[in-house]
Amino acid sequence: MPRFALKIEYDGAPFAGWQRQKEHPSVQQAIEEALRKLQPDAPGIAAAGRTDAGVHALGQVAHCDLVKDWDPFRLGEALNHHLKPLPVSILQVAPVEEDFHARFSATERQYLFRLLCRRAPATHERGNVWQVAYPLMLAPMQEAAQRLVGLHDFTTFRSTMCQAESPVKTLDSLEIEEFAVPHGQEFRFHVRARSFLHNQVRSFVGTLERVGAGAWSPDDVQAALEAKDRAACGPVCPPQGLCLAHVTYPQDPFQT
Structure with missing residues (x-):
């Protein structure tokens, strides 16, 4: 299953933080829902850092696993389309090895x-x-x-x-x-x-x-x-x- 790294920019004001929550909107939820427009059974994603409510990002990194071996540019364009009008942007997508982890691989x-x-x-x-x-x-x-x-x-x-x-x-x-x-x-x-x-x-x-x-x-x-x-x-x-x-x-x- 191909793994992709996502470089993400977001305005944290509308969100209760990065991490998915049951009753409040989160950045993780927004991106996972965009991914599931492309693949309904897409698994959850992991990020380099769990920013708190109201905290922004210029270069957050997350990774996701998808069945289709997407062209990175097209994957980024598709995700940005489905993220509208939320203040979340996929700046760049890159294919990575299956052992890459957005959080644990970071130095x-x-x-x-x-x-x-x-x-x-x-x-x-x-x-x-x-x-x-x-x-x-x-x-x-x-x-x-x-x-x-x-x-x-x-x-x-x-x-x-x-x-x-x-x-x-x-x-x-x-x-x-x-x-x-x-x-x-x-x-x-x-x-x-x-x-x-x-x-x-x-x-x-x-x-x-x-x-x-x-x-x-x-x-x-x-x-x-x-x-x-x-x-x-x-x-x-x-x-x-x-x-x-x-x-x-x-x-x-x-x-x-």
Whole structure:
């Protein structure tokens, strides 16, 4: 049975997350229903990451098994036709080996979080950024971010509902950029790791925002990390600024 990798872009606002649910719409459900327009008995699909409600994707990856050996371009076109008018797009389809797994074969996941600082409400970027009404300082946030890089017990930055077996993870990189935008600032947080705990990125950003606002110091972030206590975490920021940007594999299935 041919296996295909799907590179997927979506707006997470209308969905209760990636994972299929009984009573709420999900991105997984939308794509599986589109696949079943092509093959009524098509099995379920698996993704590189289970994004939460309201979280977006620029480069989510999933794999599916189909009976027909589709031309990848035609499969993508057919799925996009059946996904309309939902804000889900199949960017690319690639045939892969039968042992390829979108989740377990991945070696790194990259997330992007966008934070807008300005008093006037966002219009064009509404739903794609977390907005605060005051300026932030870049340098102390960058210093605090470096305290989080490396192998650590991230219990402080882990949701109490997290199902991961261990809170010990390696954070490869947490880089922050600042951009001037009309009447304000935009900060972009680029976060890379092999895998993440539930709410880990949003916990990072919410805590670092407190540093940028001057309410916390980089040493406070260090102390929170070392506390290994969820109560020591800063605020968990809302989901709309978060986006799964890229998934890395030993061999990129989409490389042309």
